[in-house]
Amino acid sequence: MTEFRPTATTYREGSKTLPGVLYTAPAILADEMERLFAKTWxxxxxxxxxxxxxxxxxxxxxxxxxxxxxxxxxxxxxxxxxxxxxxxxxxxxxxxxxxxxxxxxxxxxxxxxxxxxxxxxxxxxxxxxxxxxxxxxxxxxxxxxxxxxxxxxxxxxxxxxVWAPMRGRLDRFGLERLQVGHRAVYDVGANWKLVFQNYSECLHCPTIHPKLATVLPYQSGANDLTEGPFLGGYMEIKPPNVSATMSGRACGRIVSGDIPESDRRRAYYYTLMPNLLLSLHPDYVNYYLVHPVASNRTRVESEWLFHPDTVADPKNNIQDAIEFWDLTNRQDWDIVERSQLGVGSRRYTPGPYSPRESIPAAWDREYLRLMGRV
Known part of the structure; x- marks a missing residue:
């Protein structure tokens, strides 16, 4: 049986952010291309x-x-x-x-x-x-x-x-049967790792995402994957909301009848090394492909996936889900661009992670392992 652990309980004392050079040096990106992207799926x-x-x-x-x-x-x-x-x-x-x-x-x-x-x-x-x-x-x-x-x-x-930890883990969402309802491409002025790290925690949500914070309280986070190349878990959808949408209402039918009742008030978020971010909600799924372009630039491609019946019926409001995450995404891109400026400072030094940031800290550990830096 899958065990979910509250985010703060998997924190490792002494965890710190990465050195600035890993976000700014073209030579580091070239090394990442060879050690990570050229060798992984x-x-x-x-x-x-x-x-x-x-x-x-x-x-x-x-x-x-x-x-x-x-x-x-x-x-x-x-x-x-x-x-x-x-x-x-x-x-x-x-x-x-x-x-x-x-x-x-x-x-x-x-x-x-x-x-x-x-x-x-x-x-x-x-x-x-x-x-x-x-x-x-x-x-x-x-x-x-x-x-x-x-x-x-x-x-x-x-x-x-490689994919053994994910085999069967998300079968209940019927991902292979879902249909693309919207696509967006974002040009982000930040290192690709900042995109992954930002996605991996919601401690920033009350200040950066006031709308999201009313739907997905960050204190509700619990994770079933806490070490390794695949990380993440769920957040509770706060009543009376039933989905992560602008209105709080479902944007269409449930993505799969195999989703148990306990998952119909949860949203799941996973980082899948090296380039996939996967967000699963009861009525839709969206994902992000992260493409490093330069040490300070990343292209992010995103698609929103729905049950075919949701897309076919114009009475459904898929825009409700699209607008929710487009707003959230743009807030994220703005703050990671500011982070990129900060980590490039001569005075930046690695700072301490908090227990609520246990997943980005775990992501950093896996990154350093894959890069041969541990």
Missing amino acids: NCVGRASRLEKPGDYFVREIAGESIVVLRDGKGTPRAFFNVCRHRGTRICREDSGHFNAAIQCPYHAWTYALDGALVGAPGMQEVEGFDRGEYPLHAAALAEWGGFLFVNIARDPEPFEK
């Missing part, structure tokens, strides 16, 4: 974005351009966006559709949707040339809860092993 979005065979979108992971597509058999795949002829980047657009094949724009080397080389003009004149030796370089891909994950390492740790 990055969420690249929802599988539903690939509606039919041939659909694709492009993601950047640790400086690598990766093409994520659905092949002719309906299987999602990921390939490095690099032609095997002379290394040309194949896809120019961020998303699109391949008509049965992928063709390099330079010398027309052509690949099937499974990555196999099927055409190489002029190479018939090369003795011993074997098309079978030149497929597109594949990246490992996995699916969980309707989300797609890509690992660009040559020998990645199996997704099933």
Whole structure:
């Protein structure tokens, strides 16, 4: 049985914030790209974005351009966006559709949707040339809860092993069946770690989020994941509110009939290393993909997910949930941008975490472990 512990009870005495250089130095970000993002399972979005065979979108992971597509058999795949002829980047657009094949724009080397080389003009004149030796370089891909994950390492740790703590944990929300109702992209002038740390605690909520604080009291926080790459738990939805919306009312039908009564007055929040923030409410789910752009800049992509019936019925008010978190997000981005300015000061030194900040402190410990700094 899952055990939830009040936030303050998992606090480690002496926990402090990270040194300023970890938020400001370009060399640190370059090291993070190699040690974290190039070796772990990055969420690249929802599988539903690939509606039919041939659909694709492009993601950047640790400086690598990766093409994520659905092949002719309906299987999602990921390939490095690099032609095997002379290394040309194949896809120019961020998303699109391949008509049965992928063709390099330079010398027309052509690949099937499974990555196999099927055409190489002029190479018939090369003795011993074997098309079978030149497929597109594949990246490992996995699916969980309707989300797609890509690992660009040559020998990645199996997704099933890495994701074991999450297996079955959120099945009751029926994530794979939910439908995207809204998408937003935010450009945040702060280091990506500040985004994760801010998401991980609500001690700041009464001052930064007065609206949220009336719905989700920060003292109600309890967590079932308190150490490691996956962290988080729930907050109680304060009556008479029944959801985290501007009105306090449900914005549509419950996301899944499998959600027990005890979860229908709770909102769950998890940080999933290295780039996914996942927020689950009784009537909707929203998530954030965190993309470091520079040591002081982060792009955050967010989507709001609903039961298909909620999206289909115009009588439902999904905007009620969208506006709640868009307001909260913008408040968060403003304060983490101010944090970025502060940690760049010559006089900044690591400060003490409080017991109410036990989860960002745990996140820092895992980050330092993965970076080889402990």
